[in-house]
Amino acid sequence: MKNFKLPLILLIFYSVFSCSKKDKQTIIRGCIPNLPDGILYLYKDDSSQRIDSVKTVNGSFGIIHHWKSTSIPTYLGIDHIDQKGILRSFNFPTNANYKKGKWESQFFMSDSLILINGTIKDFNLKDIKLPEKYRLVTSPGIKAGRQTNALFNIDGDLFENVNSKTIQIIKEKIIQYPDSYHLLYKINENKNSFSAEQVEDFLKSFKGDIVGSNIYKNLDTYNNKRFNENKISLPLLENNNGSRKEIINKKFNKHLIIFWASWCAPCRQEIPVLKKLYSLYHNDVEFVSISIDTNKPSWFKALKEEDMKWKQLVINNLSEKEALQIRFKLNQAIPYNVLVDNKLKILSSFTGLSTENELEKLIQK
Structure with a gap:
């Protein structure tokens, strides 16, 4: 943890002469008069991945974070814990929208210079009660570089419904x-x-x-x-008995492929619905669950707890995963349910937690 009270020009001077020319860095400096004294944390990609911190005094702070020379721009965020133990999670105003409303971003990008000046405002979510020592705050406007400028001018839901x-x-x-x-x-x-x-x-x-x-x-x-995706063969995958098996059994005309993981809460939440539909459709539709778990013991533990009666397979390496991504149009989000025929033609698919009605409609395609 660092404690910077330097003016911006000295902060920049220090950064230039205190590191290798090959280093990349992000300087974050701000003055937020109504921010209590405490510690400001810098995190990368997720608030659980804190990478730096600095004391805040009278609302002022400054961080110089160094990156490897091979690093590329990444998502950064900040939160703050004051001397009373209250955590403030920062969101930043943007020029973009989300679901037709103004979008505030949890993140900015790792540009070389980030300036945050002004006052913060608390805001409350409707119908959601936050923990006593947790606050969501809207940050004052942020001045940054090209990467953050692009992020703040692209709608937050642009990639959610591709058409x-x-x-x-x-x-x-x-x-x-x-x-x-x-x-x-x-x-x-x-x-x-x-x-x-x-x-x-x-x-x-x-x-x-x-x-x-x-x-x-x-x-x-x-x-x-x-x-040339039609030339890519489906790999044999390991089942829960340690044997390698074909993904689909062609005695069925349709196959429901369920991508999930033991650590995925929505995936686990969906399983009771899948069990009910399996009892109704297992004679006509083959059910196949494919886990993306990298921790085998966690996968086995989840299988024991969930007691699913249909075929259970797991991906073991990147080569297997890539083939499945291409053939089944799998992105990064799970649960992902996809219905295919014997020629692997996709008949229907759904990403995210599905209701019983949504899954039944998918199966009936």
């Missing part, structure tokens, strides 16, 4: 922000929601150093395989 309109907007946003890692990350997360041709078109619009990044190259390599 011809959103595809056109995504193309326009890439042209407007051709070096945006946020856009590249979101396309990568949702790559199987687009056709191979659409992803190829997106990638061609990026410009600058981003096209030399590993995430860009890996996505390009993956997408090129999708043009």
Whole structure:
């Protein structure tokens, strides 16, 4: 933990002469007069992944966080614990929308200089009571660089419902922000929601150093395989007895493939509904659960607890996972349920926690 009280010019001077020229860094400096004394935490990707901290005195703070020379822009956030133990979670106003309302982002990007000045405001969520020592606060406006500017000008729900309109907007946003890692990350997360041709078109619009990044190259390599996806064979997967088995049994005409994990709460919540539907449809539709668990003991423990009567398989390596991603259009979100025929044609699919009615409609396609 560091305690900076330096003016911005000295903070920048210190940062320039105190590290290797190969280092990358993010300087975060702010003055929030109504922020109590305490400790400000910097986190990466998730509030549980704290990477730096600094004392706040009279609302002032400054952090210089160094990155490896190979690092690429990432999502950052801040929270604060005052001397009374009250945690304040920061959200930042943007120029974008979410579900047709103004969107406040939990994150900013790891630009080289971040300035946060002004007063914070508490806000309460309707019908949700927060813990006594937890506060959600709206931060004053934030001044940052190109990566944060792109993030704050792209609607938070742009990738949630992919259609011809959103595809056109995504193309326009890439042209407007051709070096945006946020856009590249979101396309990568949702790559199987687009056709191979659409992803190829997106990638061609990026410009600058981003096209030399590993995430860009890996996505390009993956997408090129999708043009010949019918030539990609399904791997044999390990079952709960340690044997390797075919994913689908062709004595059935339809197969419900359920992607889940032991640690996924919505996946576990969905299992009672799946059990009920299995009892109704197991003669006509093959049920197959495929776990993405990397911890085998946790998978076995969940299998024992849930006692699912249908085929249980687990992914063991990246090669297996990639083949399933391509053939079943699996993105990163689970639970993901997909109904296919014997030729692996996708008949219907649903991402997220499904109701009984939604799953039954999916099965009946």
